[in-house]
Amino acid sequence: MSSEAVLVDKESDFMRSPEKVMRLDRMGSSFPTRLSFMRTLIRRMSKENWKFERTLRNVDKDGYGVSVYSAITPHRTYSLIAFTQEIPADMRTDRVIAEVWDATFSLFDGVPAQEDIDYLANNTPLQEGGRYRPSELVLARANKSLRVFENIISSLATGVQPDLELISSVGYLMRTTAVYGSGKFGCADRAKIADREECKPPFQIELLAVYLIRWFTIDMVEELAKERGGEKAVQLDQKTRRFIGVGNSTGLGMAPFLLKHPTLIHNWVVAKETALARVRSIETALPGTLEVFLKSLLQVSQHVDEWNVADEVQSARISRLTDEIQALRMWCEDESNICRPYPWNGIYQYVEDNFSLECQEMIVSLIIEPHGTLVDDLAETMSTTMIPKFKADMTLSHLKGVVADAYNWATTIDFSLEESQHHFWYYSEDKLEPRFGSKGVDDGVDQEMPLAIGRDVHDLNEVLQGIDEDMPIGEFAMIHPQFRHIIRRIQNTFERPYSEVQDNLLSESMKPLDLLRFKLAFFGASKFDPKSDLWTRISMYQGAPLPDQIQKSNHDCWAFPIAGRSQSYPCINCTCQKAV
Amino acid sequence: MSKSGLTISLNEVLFYFTRAGFGVKAPIGVSEDFARSNIWIAQNGFDPSECSLLALDNLDSQKSSLSIQFEKSSDGSRLFCPEDRILSAIEASVSCVDWLEFNGLNGGLKVTNVDCPLLVVSALGANQCIGIKVSWSDKSNNQYQVNLNDDTKWEIIASSDVPIEQSSYADIQISALDGTNKATIKNGKLKTFNIADERLKTLNNGVNVGDKWPEIYEYFSRCLVKSSAESRASGAGAGLVDTD
16 A cells, blocks of 8 residues: 655644635635646646647548547657547537537557557447557547537638637537546556656646647637638637637536545645645745736636626626626725735735635635746645555544544534435446436435445444444454445545545535536636536636647746637746736 | 456456445445455456456355454464355455454464455455465365565465466465465465566556456446436436537
8 A cells, every 4th residue: 555645734824724625615616726737737748848740630521530639748649539420419418428429539648550540440439338448548529519610610711710709608619528537448547657757647648638639629620611711711810729728518427536536635635725825925925926916817807707607606606706806906906905914815814804705716826826936846746646545453542533523524414304315426327427316306325326425424423432442443344344434534534634525415405516616626627617506517728828839938827818818917937927 | 348358447447346346235345445356356467357256146145244253262363254154255355454454463364264265365465465375275175375475476376277266165374474384285386476567467458357247247237226217317417418
C-alpha cells in the first residue's frame, strides 16, 4: 500500500475550514481557478513546446470519415482518432443510453498504424458496445450543436465571419457526452501512464483528448466551409477561434466518482484552499496584482453578461452575481478598502460577509489568478496513488474518537426521518447508466450504490456505543463485516479533512448538480448551464489557445473569457503583463 | 461484456469483482477487498474469474459461509467457520490479513476448510504481506507452497501440474518464511514471479478472462436495476432527445 503525506497547514489563520468548504451549497457555487486541470495542461503544453499535427483526413464532402490529430510531447506522441458519421436527428441525445453520435473518438497511445485505425473503426463508433486495448487511453463522443455548426459553415463558406452573438450564446460547435479513461471498456489503466510527467496531475490525458476534440471541431467547420465555398471561403478569425470551446454534457456518472475517491478530492481541495490561504496571507500586495484584480472585475462582469441559461434558479444566481460584482467594484474604488495590510484577506472577508456563495467563489478564483508564481506549484500535489487500507490494529476507542471529532456532521443527522433517506443511487441495466432514485417510488433500493457515507457513519456510530473499546477493529470487523467499508473510509480520511462532502447525500433536498459543478470547476469548465438537478451542460477550453497559439505569450490568460476578445484580462505571470 | 475470451483492464477487474461479491451478498467492504485480491491475481498473469468463481458459487449456494471465528489453543492460532459449512475464501482472506496486521506472524496461523486457497494468498499479496509462507494440501491431495518473499518476488512450489487456481478445499497454514522452510514439498515444481515484470505485462496487454467470465458477469449484473419507462425518462435527469 502506498501512503502519502497529508499536506494541510492547520495552523494557518487563512485556511477555510472543511466545515465551510465541503458543503453542497458552496461546492455547487464553484468556479475554475488557475489550478484547474485544463489550465495546468495548457501551461505544460506551452512550457514543453508541444507540437500538433493533423496526420490524416480521410472524409467525404460532408465531413464523414476518419481523421487523426496528434499531440507531440518531448517524449511521446498521442493521437486522437476521430470517426464522423451522419445520424438521425431523433437519435441525438446527451444520455449515456444513446446509441449513435455525430463523432466518436479514441485517444491512441503513440502513432496508430493502419491496422489500429481499422480496429478502432469497428469499435469506437460503438462506444460502450466496443472493446478497447491498453493502446487506447481515452474513449469519447460528441454531438453537434446543430444551430451553431451549420451557421458557422454557411458563413465561412460565403467569406463572412459567423454571428458572434450566436457563438457566444452556445460557446461551442460540438458537445461531448462522455469522456472515458482509466481502464474503461478495456482501455489502458491509469497505472500504465501514471508515471509519465504529463500524466501526473489529475485527468490530464482525458483533458488532452478533449483539447484535441476542440481543435478537431474547429478544423472540421473550416474544412467543410472550404469544401462548400471554394475560393470564397474564409477561416475563422483568430479571436473567434480562440473563444470557441468544446461543450460537455455531464450527468450522474461524475457524482459517484467524487464520492469514491475521498483522498483525491482532499488533495484537490487542499491545494485550492492552500492557494487561497497563501494569497490572503500576503501583507503587502505584490506589484501590479491589485491592478490586475480590478481589471478582472470588469472583465468578469462582461463574462457573466454572456453567461445566459434557461434554468430559473441559476439565472437568478447569475443576476445577483452581476449586481454583487458591480457593488464590489464600487467598494474597491475606495482605496482605503484595498490599500491596507493584508489587502486580499480584506477583499475576501468583505465578500464573504456581504455577498452570495456564487460571488464568494468567483472572487476566490479572481484573487488567486494573479498569483501564479505563488501558487502554481500546488498543481503538482493534486494527484494520489494511495490505495485505502483497512487498519486492523486500530482500537475501537480510537475509531470512536475519530468519528466523534471528524464526523459530527454525519452522526447528528436524524436518519429516522423519511426525508433524510429519500434518495438512493443505482446503476441501471440500461448501459450501466447511473441513476438517482427515490425510495418508495423507484425500484432498486436493494442494489443501492454504497455512497451513503453519512448514513453508514451514523449507523456505525450507533453500534460502537455499545461495544468494548479495547476490542481490536479486526475482531469487530469479523463480527460486523457490514461496516468494513465505512471503517476503512474513516481510517483513510480522518487525517484528510477535505475528503468528505459534509452533507446528507440521501436527503430529499440533495442536488447532485452541486457535486457535478464542484468537480467540473476543478477540471476548468465554465458557463455551467443546468438542465435539471441531475445534469448540466458546460464549456471547456473556451478562450484557451489553439495549437497554433500555444506559444503565444498570453497562452495562460483565458480565465473568464469574453467573446471577441483574444485574451482574458492581463495576467502578471506571462509577458502579456506588459499591458498592465 | 458478458462474453468469454475478453481482455479486460485492471480497473474493470475492480469494478466487476467488487459488484460480483456484492451480488452474492458479501458486504461491500469485504467485496472491495475481494476485488483488490483479484487485481493482484490478474497482475500476476492469472485469470481472476478462474480463481474466484468457485468462491462466488459456494457463497451463492450457501455451501460456504462468511461466518468466521478466531481461536487460540496450544496448537497455535486458528480461523474457522463456526457453522457446519466451508469457510468462504472471500471472508477468510480479509480476516487473515487483518489477523496478521494485528498479531504479526508469531506462532503462525491455520485457516480451516477454505474453498479457494489462492484467494487467501492473493489477499496477502495485495496487502504486501511479505516474508510469509502459505502452504496447504487440497482435497485432491495436491500440495502447494507459496512463498511471498519480498516486494519484488514470490514463488509457487507445487507437487503436481494442477494449476494453483484450480486447487480447492484445504486447511491453510500461514507462517514466517525463513531459510529452513523455503521448499518443504519434495520434488516440487517451482515457479517464480517477478512482481514488477508481471504487472508491466498486464498493464501493456490487459487481463485475459476465459470461459468462467460470463458467470462472474452474471453475479455482477445482480447489482444492476431493471430499467422502466419511468426510470429511463427521469432517473438520469436528462432528456431522451437533444436537438440543440
